[in-house]
Amino acid sequence: MTVSTLPAYPARSARLKRISAEYPHALGLLLLAPMLSWIAVFFIFPTAWMIWQSFSERGLQPYATILTSAIYLKVLLTTLKICVITTVGCLILGYPVAYVLTTARPSTRAVLLILVVLPYWLDFIVRSYSWMILLGRHGLINQLVTGLGISSTSLPLLYNLFSVSIGMIQILLPLTILTLFSTMVRIDRRLVDAATIHGASPWRAFRTVFLPLSLPGVYAACLLLFVSALGFYVTPALLGGPEQTMISQTIMVIASDLLDWPLASAAGVLLLVVTTSLLVLYSRFFRLDRMLGGMAR
Amino acid sequence: MADKETQFALETFRQVLAQTRRLDRRGFLRRLGQAAAGSALLSSSFEILAGGAGLAAEKPVTTLGWGGAWQEAMETAFFRPWTQKTGVPVQYIAPYDFNKIRAMDQAKQQQVDVIEAGSIDTPRMIKFGLNAPLDFSVIDKSALSPGQLRYGNAIGAITLSTLMVYNKKKWPGDDHPKSWADFWDVKRFPGPRSLQRRCLTTMEAALMADGVPADPEKMYPLDVDRAFKKLDEIKPHIKTWWSSGTEPQQFMQDEEVDLCMVWNGRASDSINNRHAPYEIVWNQALYNGDIEAWFLLRNCPNPQGGMKLLDFVGRAEPQAAFARALYYGPTNLKAYDYIDEKLAKQLPSYPDNAKVSLLIDYNWWLDHYDELTLKFENWIQS
Numbered sequence: 001m002t003v004s005t006l007p008a009y010p011a012r013s014a015r016l017k018r019i020s021a022e023y024p025h026a027l028g029l030l031l032l033a034p035m036l037s038w039i040a041v042f043f044i045f046p047t048a049w050m051i052w053q054s055f056s057e058r059g060l061q062p063y064a065t066i067l068t069s070a071i072y073l074k075v076l077l078t079t080l081k082i083c084v085i086t087t088v089g090c091l092i093l094g095y096p097v098a099y100v101l102t103t104a105r106p107s108t109r110a111v112l113l114i115l116v117v118l119p120y121w122l123d124f125i126v127r128s129y130s131w132m133i134l135l136g137r138h139g140l141i142n143q144l145v146t147g148l149g150i151s152s153t154s155l156p157l158l159y160n161l162f163s164v165s166i167g168m169i170q171i172l173l174p175l176t177i178l179t180l181f182s183t184m185v186r187i188d189r190r191l192v193d194a195a196t197i198h199g200a201s202p203w204r205a206f207r208t209v210f211l212p213l214s215l216p217g218v219y220a221a222c223l224l225l226f227v228s229a230l231g232f233y234v235t236p237a238l239l240g241g242p243e244q245t246m247i248s249q250t251i252m253v254i255a256s257d258l259l260d261w262p263l264a265s266a267a268g269v270l271l272l273v274v275t276t277s278l279l280v281l282y283s284r285f286f287r288l289d290r291m292l293g294g295m296a297r
Numbered sequence: 298m299a300d301k302e303t304q305f306a307l308e309t310f311r312q313v314l315a316q317t318r319r320l321d322r323r324g325f326l327r328r329l330g331q332a333a334a335g336s337a338l339l340s341s342s343f344e345i346l347a348g349g350a351g352l353a354a355e356k357p358v359t360t361l362g363w364g365g366a367w368q369e370a371m372e373t374a375f376f377r378p379w380t381q382k383t384g385v386p387v388q389y390i391a392p393y394d395f396n397k398i399r400a401m402d403q404a405k406q407q408q409v410d411v412i413e414a415g416s417i418d419t420p421r422m423i424k425f426g427l428n429a430p431l432d433f434s435v436i437d438k439s440a441l442s443p444g445q446l447r448y449g450n451a452i453g454a455i456t457l458s459t460l461m462v463y464n465k466k467k468w469p470g471d472d473h474p475k476s477w478a479d480f481w482d483v484k485r486f487p488g489p490r491s492l493q494r495r496c497l498t499t500m501e502a503a504l505m506a507d508g509v510p511a512d513p514e515k516m517y518p519l520d521v522d523r524a525f526k527k528l529d530e531i532k533p534h535i536k537t538w539w540s541s542g543t544e545p546q547q548f549m550q551d552e553e554v555d556l557c558m559v560w561n562g563r564a565s566d567s568i569n570n571r572h573a574p575y576e577i578v579w580n581q582a583l584y585n586g587d588i589e590a591w592f593l594l595r596n597c598p599n600p601q602g603g604m605k606l607l608d609f610v611g612r613a614e615p616q617a618a619f620a621r622a623l624y625y626g627p628t629n630l631k632a633y634d635y636i637d638e639k640l641a642k643q644l645p646s647y648p649d650n651a652k653v654s655l656l657i658d659y660n661w662w663l664d665h666y667d668e669l670t671l672k673f674e675n676w677i678q679s
Contacts, residue, residue, distance in 0.1 A: 071675045129547070136551045137489065158553075159537040242494070242538055242677040253674065256396045258667045259421075 047272070054265035062266035072250065072267065076274065079247045082164060082236070083229040089169040090225050091218065094176035098217075101177070102184045120174040128238040131167045132158060135239075164240040168232055175228065176221050183217025184210075219286045223279070230275060247271055302382035303609060310378065310614035314621075314635040322570055325621050329373050357386040358602040360411045361398065364391035365543070366566065370622035371413075379609045385602050395421065398594065402427050407596045410603035413454045413610075417497065419590050420663045423448060428592040429600060436608040442630045444587040445611050451590035452611035453628035455619065458645035458654055459498045460582035462564050462575040464488070464555040477506035477581050480556050481527070483534050488555030490531070491548055494538035496673035497662055498583045501655060502558065503527040511581045511655040518661055521669065525676060538677060549573035565624035565643045577643075584645055584654035587628045620644055 019026060054062055066072040101112055119127065134140050135157035142154040157163060187210060195205035233248040240246075247267065255264035313332045317325045362371055368391055376387035390409070395418045401407045402425075414422050422428055431450045438446065445453025463474045467488060474486050480502070492499050500519055507527045509516055536554050539545050545559040549567040552574070561582070567573035591610050593603045609615060616627035617635035626644030627633070633641055641647050645654065 069671075069675070071671070071678060074678060132547060132553075133551065137553050138551055237540060238544070245674075245678055250674070253670065256394060258670055259396060259399065260667065 050265045051269055054262055054269050057262045062263045063270070065263060066266055066270060072270075075245050075247050075250045076271070078243070078245060079230065082161070082168065082232075082244065082246060083226050085161070085165045086168040086172060086229045087222055087225040089165060090172050090176040091221065093169065094173055094180055094221070095214075095218070098177050098180035098184055101181050102187075116174050116177050119170070124171060124234045125238070127171060128167055128235050131163060131170075131239055135163055135166075158239065159241040161240075161244055164236050164244045167235045167239045168229060171235065172225050172228060176225060179221040179224055180214065180217045183220070184214050187213045223282065227275065227279075230271070303379075306378045306382040306609070307612060307614045310618060311635065314614065314617055317621075318637050322566075322622060326369070326373055329618060330377075355383075355385040356599050356602060357388045358410045358599050358606050359388045359390065359408060359597075360413075360606075361390045361393055361409045362413060363393045363415075366623060370619055374615045374619035374622060375606075375610050378615065379606060383605060385605070387606070398427060399425060402595070405596065407594050408598060409594055410597040410599045411591060411593055411606055411610075413591050414589060416457075416585060416588065417659055417662055417666055419448075419451070419588050420659050422592055423451075424663060427594060429595040429597065431593060431607065432604050435604045436611075440613070440629075440631075441611045442628060444630075445590075445628050447587060448590055451592050452607050453587045454589045454591050454610070455616070456587065456626035456628055456644070456646040457585045457589065458561040458579075458582040458650070459493065459558060460561055460564065460654075461502075461578045462549065462557050462559055462568075463578065464552060464574060465576045466552070466574045467555050473576070474556060475578060475580055477502045478508070481506040481531050483531075486556065489536035489553070490534055490556040491537050491539055491545060491554040492531075492535055492558045493545075494540045494677065496669040497657070497666060498558070499528070499673070500524040500669070501583055501657065502581075503531070505581050505655065506531075511653065513656050513658050516655060517658040519665075521672075525672075528676065532677075546571070546573075549575050561643070561645055562624040569624075579650045580653045582645065582650065582654040584651060584656050586651075586656045587646075588657070588659050589628075 097112075097116065101109055101116075104112060132139075136142065137154045137158075139157070141157060145151050145155055146153070191213070192205050192209050195209045196202060200208065231248055232246055233252065236244050236246045237249055251264050251267045251271075254260050254267060309332055313329050317328050320328060360376070362368060368389060372387075372389060376389065380386050393412075393415060395414070398407075398409060398412060401409065428450055431452070436452070441452065447453065461474065461477065461480055463486075465473075468474065468486070474480055474482075479486055480490065492502070500521070501516060501524075503524045504516060504520065504527065505511060507523060509520075537544075537548070539548070542560055542563050545557050546563050546567045548554045548557055549559070549564070550571050550573050557575075561577065564575065564577050568575055568577070591607055593600060593607055597603060611629060613627070613629045613631035614635060616629045617632040619625065620627055620632065620636060621640060624640075624643050626646035627636075628646065630646075633647075636644070642649070645651065
């Protein structure tokens, strides 16, 4: 699909011209080859091996175990729930920031961008531990709350859905802002001006012109966030309670504590199936190809 | 020749251990590092004088272990002194992952020579037959304690206890929690608590809280239903269930919970070196005994080097140095000759501590661990 949409570059020599006439996709394939081989070796092969591993030893039995035991379905649902919360939270917090970034002067924008990207360079574990310090029983927030007399006992801020969500949102926020920003910065501002000149209030101009034009960025961000959130391990392990167990934690327990690779592989395959089906559905609704193709068309 | 060098390394250790009796952990590690570096300089200059540059080119021995403070202590107590004397480098890979060892063995591509297997991985190692037979013409049995040779083809390593600590600020007097029954008694000792997210140890603690004595004869086979019924009682009062060893340290240092299950070495480290206001309860500690052992892996790349390293790691002096650094007790009882009373009392194998502990029956767990882990995970999430 991507190959056919690549523009045909003018060939320098007659020979190249002939080759490109005979094989119109040759250049595209050549450019894609390094990445395709990378994906084949480090993604397709291990995934195939994982799928094979899930069936080879005990047939369908690992799948039966997973589908019949309540715990895996519960973990899967918890995972999806946390992913949705994280995605929505990131969008609510990230959209205004990305908007401000597009309107800011270049010098201010540079400073803001650095502030956005800076936390992204910090390690996941470090950031998760910092949340423990902030949200703990004697943490900064609780000291403030009890010190100001807002509450006499410390609030339960840690080891629940709240702390997991806040930790994951913070980690994924830079990704959200950058994705949204890259779409918003390409929106022609004169369209918004045209709307206001014709009497639309700033809010109405935003709602009817800017917002719809920024939606492809929102859809792309949703996809990126959701898929990234699915694989989280450290943050829910450190900031969550048992009720916030995510699927990667469960797979980890099965693989490295119980040493049951067929079962772990089956859990991985099921996660892959669920994710892929969700993506297919999502692309049906939101035209995945278009939003990833950007604004060119 | 190797034997002479080992003797020389042990002599250095003895001197350092004697000189540093009163130092804290950091001071001790620093002094040990200096001594090792000094003797390295000495031995390498000897090498140059003798014209023997061949030692540096020796094939390394590869080992796999936990990172962080554990790696630091392993390297200072075992690997660096041994390398400095034998010239054989030790390559340390972290993090510890028993799965990796098994996968490499199955693929007939074992790349690790020596490991110190943690808790249940020792019986698993033997069950899967991943280890190689030991050559006791290289390893000097007379330097070891009988308990270290219980498996035949492994060398006893360290002792660890999973135990309870309480917040001394909250209970400064004599009326403080003293048993798992007290840990379960939320009326008499109110406050947030934390347990390990693992069936092994947590289920034994629950049964002791329910009145089963700290005696393996009476504890095993575990009464699973009774344990889960007792765990139901405490579940609402557990603020968080930890999975990695650094978490309870964080809880102690931030006073996140008032009662916490923790590994003894981590507890001592937080209390002694990081000013956590907690006190250890040795009564009813869950004791690993001499379960943990060093193994040489079958089909490993450097069996000769690994064998020589195994001759070193079980000895009293490096075990004493490791205990000093990380508070995990020696299995070589001669190590207590190099450990002062104050430190000895903080170690799981110290007789007074071992006496009141429950010795975990890993043979029972080997057959039940998988099934109960799933049951426990199911219980904890529902």
